[in-house]
Amino acid sequence: MTKPSLPLIRCDNVQKRHGHRHILRDVTFSVAAGEVLALLGANGSGKTTLLRIVAGLDRPDRGEVWLGPVLLSDAGNEIRRYVGVVAHAPLLYDRLTGLENLGFYARLYDLEDAGARIAHLLRSLRLWGRRDDAVRTYSRGMSQRLAIARALLHDPPVVIFDEPDTGLDRHSLEELSDLFTQLRGRGRAVLVTTHDTARAFSWADRVCELRSGCLQQIAGSKRNG
Amino acid sequence: MMAELPKEGGQSRTRAGLAGYFRAVMAVADKDVRTELRAKEVLGTMAAFSVLAAVIFGLAFDLRVPRTELVVPGILWVIILFSGVLGLHRSFGSETDRGTLTGLLLAPVERSALYLGKTAANLLYFLIVEALLVPALLILFDVNLLKPLILLGLLLGTIGYVAVGTLFAALTARNRARETLLPVLLLPVLAPLFISGVGLTAAVLDGRATSEAWPWIGIIALYDVLVFAVAFLIVDLIWEQG
Ligand SMILES: Nc1ncnc2c1ncn2[C@@H]1O[C@H](COP(=O)(O)OP(=O)(O)OP(=O)(O)O)[C@@H](O)[C@H]1O
Numbered sequence: 149m150t151k152p153s154l155p156l157i158r159c160d161n162v163q164k165r166h167g168h169r170h171i172l173r174d175v176t177f178s179v180a181a182g183e184v185l186a187l188l189g190a191n192g193s194g195k196t197t198l199l200r201i202v203a204g205l206d207r208p209d210r211g212e213v214w215l216g217p218v219l220l221s222d223a224g225n226e227i228r229r230y231v232g233v234v235a236h237a238p239l240l241y242d243r244l245t246g247l248e249n250l251g252f253y254a255r256l257y258d259l260e261d262a263g264a265r266i267a268h269l270l271r272s273l274r275l276w277g278r279r280d281d282a283v284r285t286y287s288r289g290m291s292q293r294l295a296i297a298r299a300l301l302h303d304p305p306v307v308i309f310d311e312p313d314t315g316l317d318r319h320s321l322e323e324l325s326d327l328f329t330q331l332r333g334r335g336r337a338v339l340v341t342t343h344d345t346a347r348a349f350s351w352a353d354r355v356c357e358l359r360s361g362c363l364q365q366i367a368g369s370k371r372n373g
Numbered sequence: 374m375m376a377e378l379p380k381e382g383g384q385s386r387t388r389a390g391l392a393g394y395f396r397a398v399m400a401v402a403d404k405d406v407r408t409e410l411r412a413k414e415v416l417g418t419m420a421a422f423s424v425l426a427a428v429i430f431g432l433a434f435d436l437r438v439p440r441t442e443l444v445v446p447g448i449l450w451v452i453i454l455f456s457g458v459l460g461l462h463r464s465f466g467s468e469t470d471r472g473t474l475t476g477l478l479l480a481p482v483e484r485s486a487l488y489l490g491k492t493a494a495n496l497l498y499f500l501i502v503e504a505l506l507v508p509a510l511l512i513l514f515d516v517n518l519l520k521p522l523i524l525l526g527l528l529l530g531t532i533g534y535v536a537v538g539t540l541f542a543a544l545t546a547r548n549r550a551r552e553t554l555l556p557v558l559l560l561p562v563l564a565p566l567f568i569s570g571v572g573l574t575a576a577v578l579d580g581r582a583t584s585e586a587w588p589w590i591g592i593i594a595l596y597d598v599l600v601f602a603v604a605f606l607i608v609d610l611i612w613e614q615g
């Protein structure tokens with residue numbers, strides 16, 4: 149270990165306003181490879197706003213977002229390949245089957261070997277049996293699992309989860325927890341929001357809270373001491 | 374198979390290039406057509422409207438007009454204009470309603486590829502509707518529109534209409550009043566296309582020299598080129614957030 153590796157996500161003094169309201173006043177943090185950062189915060193505290201900025205869906209008014217060595221505001225479309233997002237909405241097409249949904253996104257991401265990857269994800273998220281059913285016949289939790297498959301399809305180094313625990317049963321929650329462990333083991337940087345403090349602590353290496361537009365760390369690396 | 378972060382710049386392309394670009398266009402078009410074939414939201418409405426409108430025009434004009442060739446060019450283009458407006462707003466509207474637009478915007482594809490894919494799907498819907506409308510007009514008015522120049526003008530005119538319509542659909546997709554806003558915005562912009570289309574169809578049906586028809590074709594083709602040029606210039610800005 150000569151020098152610390154570059155964090156995969158780094159936000160420097162990020163600010164964002166909607167109208168006259170300062171949603172994010174000054175947010176600075178980083179997430180290293182193999183690290184899970186959980187983000188707590190009341191409704192409307194700006195968690196989704198921050199995640200959208202990191203995902204490149206919104207621009208900050210001030211401040212910089214870096215993904216590895218790349219400054220997001222200077223990057224082209226290809227940078228999107230390095231980010232996977234599980235959003236509030238499942239980002240799925242109701243009329244298409246689970247398989248068709250993933251197939252469509254695999255084509256958009258221009259993946260090689262998409263068939264095998266899709267089959268692997270559908271199996272590991274217990275959706276293989278329902279792969280040929282339209283997504284509108286899925287239960288909420290099934291849609292949520294398919295949304296997770298969609299986000300991981302291109303195996304991105306940076307994965308963002310916005311309240312991934314909504315609608316999941318206990319079994320799926322355990323699997324989600326395992327997923328975080330797996331992603332950590334494979335050197336991904338994970339940013340996740342939740343309203344469940346206990347879950348945040350069990351999932352994450354670090355837990356932060358967004359309060360009046362600033363990020364405060366409320367617990368540090370449980371794993372690294 | 375983890376994608377490594379690019380060393381610098383973020384421009385490294387894994388497989389992309391022009392072929393990758395068109396694979397993205399085709400993916401979007403294919404997805405749209407597939408969902409449409411199941412939902413039948415757009416095609417059903419447009420086709421039903423076109424045929425019904427043709428029948429109504431038939432009832433309205435049949436008894437009063439000495440030669441139906443005089444009114445058919447206008448009828449053809451008016452029906453295409455209005456039926457198109459019925460379907461176009463769904464193109465991006467359905468993506469914003471279901472939140473899936475975010476999924477498209479997260480993908481590492483050019484925004485223009487999303488636009489072109491949507492345009493291609495819409496073009497297919499329009500051509501299907503026209504394939505019903507032209508025979509309907511033949512039956513109802515006894516006017517044969519199956520002439521090479523008319524069909525060429527119809528194809529080019531439809532391409533221009535769909536290109537500008539899809540662009541405006543993208544612009545208004547986030548607006549709650551898009552269904553009423555879209556026609557109001559579109560109709561003035563479509564005026565040159567509409568006038569040339571009617572002029573061309575009338576010239577051919579009147580049996581005038583083809584040298585009178587070609588200038589109309591030229592105007593329509595120029596319109597198409599301009600629309601695509603503008604679309605490619607501004608399409609990146611549409612989804613840019615403040
Ligand atoms: N497009 C927008 N226009 C105006 N205000 C917005 C917009 N998006 C978000 N906001 C405002 O920004 C604030 C933060 O919203 P955000 O969705 O980030 O909160 P959140 O922490 O994710 O909340 P929740 O826990 O309910 O998901 C809210 O006050 C919201 O009203």
Ligand SMILES: [Mg+2]
Pocket residue numbers: 195196197236310
């Ligand atoms: Mg939120």
